[in-house]
Amino acid sequence: xxxxxxxxxxxxxxxxxxxxxxxxxxxxxxxxxxxxxxxxxxxxxxxxxxxxxxxxxxxxxxxxxxxxxxxxxxxxxxxxxxxxxxxxxxxxxxxxxxxxxxxxxxxxxxxxxxxxxxxxxxxxxxxxxxxxxxxxxxxxxxxxxxxxxxxxxxxxxxxxxxxxxxxxxxxxxxxxxxxxxxxxxxxxxxxxxxxxxxxxxxxxxxxxxxxxxxxxxxxxxxxxxxxxxxxxxxxxxxxxxxxxxxxxxxxxxxxxxxxxxxxxxxxxx
Amino acid sequence: xxxxxxxxxxxxxxxxxxxxxxxxxxxxxxxxxxxxxxxxxxxxxxxxxxxxxxxxxxxxxxxxxxxxxxxxxxxxxxxxxxxxxxxxxxxxxxxxxxxxxxxxxxxxxxxxxxxxxxxxxxxxxxxxxxxxxxxxxxxxxxxxxxxxxxxxxxxxxx
Numbered sequence: 001x002x003x004x005x006x007x008x009x010x011x012x013x014x015x016x017x018x019x020x021x022x023x024x025x026x027x028x029x030x031x032x033x034x035x036x037x038x039x040x041x042x043x044x045x046x047x048x049x050x051x052x053x054x055x056x057x058x059x060x061x062x063x064x065x066x067x068x069x070x071x072x073x074x075x076x077x078x079x080x081x082x083x084x085x086x087x088x089x090x091x092x093x094x095x096x097x098x099x100x101x102x103x104x105x106x107x108x109x110x111x112x113x114x115x116x117x118x119x120x121x122x123x124x125x126x127x128x129x130x131x132x133x134x135x136x137x138x139x140x141x142x143x144x145x146x147x148x149x150x151x152x153x154x155x156x157x158x159x160x161x162x163x164x165x166x167x168x169x170x171x172x173x174x175x176x177x178x179x180x181x182x183x184x185x186x187x188x189x190x191x192x193x194x195x196x197x198x199x200x201x202x203x204x205x206x207x208x209x210x211x212x213x214x215x216x217x218x219x220x221x222x223x224x225x226x227x228x229x230x231x232x233x234x235x236x237x238x239x240x241x242x243x244x245x246x247x248x249x250x251x252x253x254x255x256x257x258x259x260x261x262x263x264x265x266x267x268x269x
Numbered sequence: 270x271x272x273x274x275x276x277x278x279x280x281x282x283x284x285x286x287x288x289x290x291x292x293x294x295x296x297x298x299x300x301x302x303x304x305x306x307x308x309x310x311x312x313x314x315x316x317x318x319x320x321x322x323x324x325x326x327x328x329x330x331x332x333x334x335x336x337x338x339x340x341x342x343x344x345x346x347x348x349x350x351x352x353x354x355x356x357x358x359x360x361x362x363x364x365x366x367x368x369x370x371x372x373x374x375x376x377x378x379x380x381x382x383x384x385x386x387x388x389x390x391x392x393x394x395x396x397x398x399x400x401x402x403x404x405x406x407x408x409x410x411x412x413x414x415x416x417x418x419x420x421x422x423x424x425x426x427x
Binding site: 014015018019022023025026027028029030031033034039042043046047050053054057061118119120121122124125126127129155165168169170171188190191192252 | 286287288290291292294296297298299301303315316317320321323324327328330332333337338339340341342343344347348351354386387388389390391395398401402406
């Protein structure tokens with residue numbers, strides 16, 4: 001009789017019970033997913049499968065954009081050629097000055113080209129999947145950039161695909177330096193392709209248009225990778241710090257090809 | 270209930286979201302067709318099925334490739350499925366405006382929970398940007414929901 005009453009009670013409240021069970025599982029996944037190796041294995045396999053499924057769409061999409069990209073690249077090529085011309089003598093002068101200072105810096109970065117396979121299917125773009133994984137030498141926390149600058153880092157690597165955490169992810173922070181003042185701070189995303197640098201000393205001489213690069217303090221990012229440009233400065237009245245608004249170089253929602261720094265040597269001899 | 274009536278639309282819907290959402294992306298914001306489906310399914314079949322479908326679709330969405338907060342989508346879909354399920358068979362007994370207000374509030378709650386977890390930093394430091402992100406994310410999906418309302422009203426699905 002008791003069993004029957006219990007059974008009927010469960011049957012009557014099955015929707016509440018199912019809700020509590022699935023709510024708890026979801027909450028548990030949310031809180032513990034980063035530290036679960038078995039879940040990471042499942043995610044890795046799923047990522048490979050979905051990347052494979054999405055590859056025809058990515059191919060069609062990139063074909064559509066190929067012509068437009070070619071025009072842009074030709075234009076950029078011309079601009080860069082002109083820049084190279086003007087920079088050749090600067091390089092020579094720089095080398096001479098470095099040798100004078102007995103200071104030699106070698107920065108060797110191994111770049112791996114990758115194609116964006118998909119950008120997830122969430123309502124907001126905070127990560128993207130790419131078509132290279134551990135087989136190609138990608139590791140966790142490899143910096144990811146485009147020709148314009150840093151866009152994120154790898155946070156999940158399977159055999160043939162990886163997930164890149166974009167700047168637009170809540171958990172993303174980047175230690176940056178503002179040139180030429182050399183002021184440093186922590187960059188975080190705000191909206192679209194706008195970010196903020198907090199914890200910048202108030203007395204740092206920063207003006208709109210200053211370049212923002214990686215500071216090199218982090219073990220993940222080598223220094224002097226381009227990040228963006230200063231577009232606004234706000235001083236905290238009751239503090240010793242100021243907040244700098246930055247426009248990052250890339251539109252994070254329309255990335256197609258990216259580069260991963262798989263190996264970096266940044267030493268001072 | 271015929272399980273094929275749920276299973277095949279799920280496959281179709283998932284492919285639709287998986288393959289097309291990127292093309293409909295505006296400034297990094299995409300419509301959430303899966304949420305719309307869960308809302309309709311829960312109102313039609315009740316919160317028991319709504320919760321189950323919501324959970325598994327949420328897991329699937331997260332498996333496609335999410336950087337952080339794995340499990341957040343299933344959590345919000347489970348809440349949506351559960352809440353929307355209470356509107357099953359209520360179309361006849363409720364004032365129409367109240368019925369519509371209810372499911373609309375459920376959509377707002379879904380996106381609030383989603384945005385609150387994903388953008389908690391903005392919630393603490395920049396409320397204006399937080400609310401504008403929430404508004405546009407919600408508004409874009411609601412736009413599609415309103416178009417669907419004109420073609421296939423949710424109260425007729427009930």
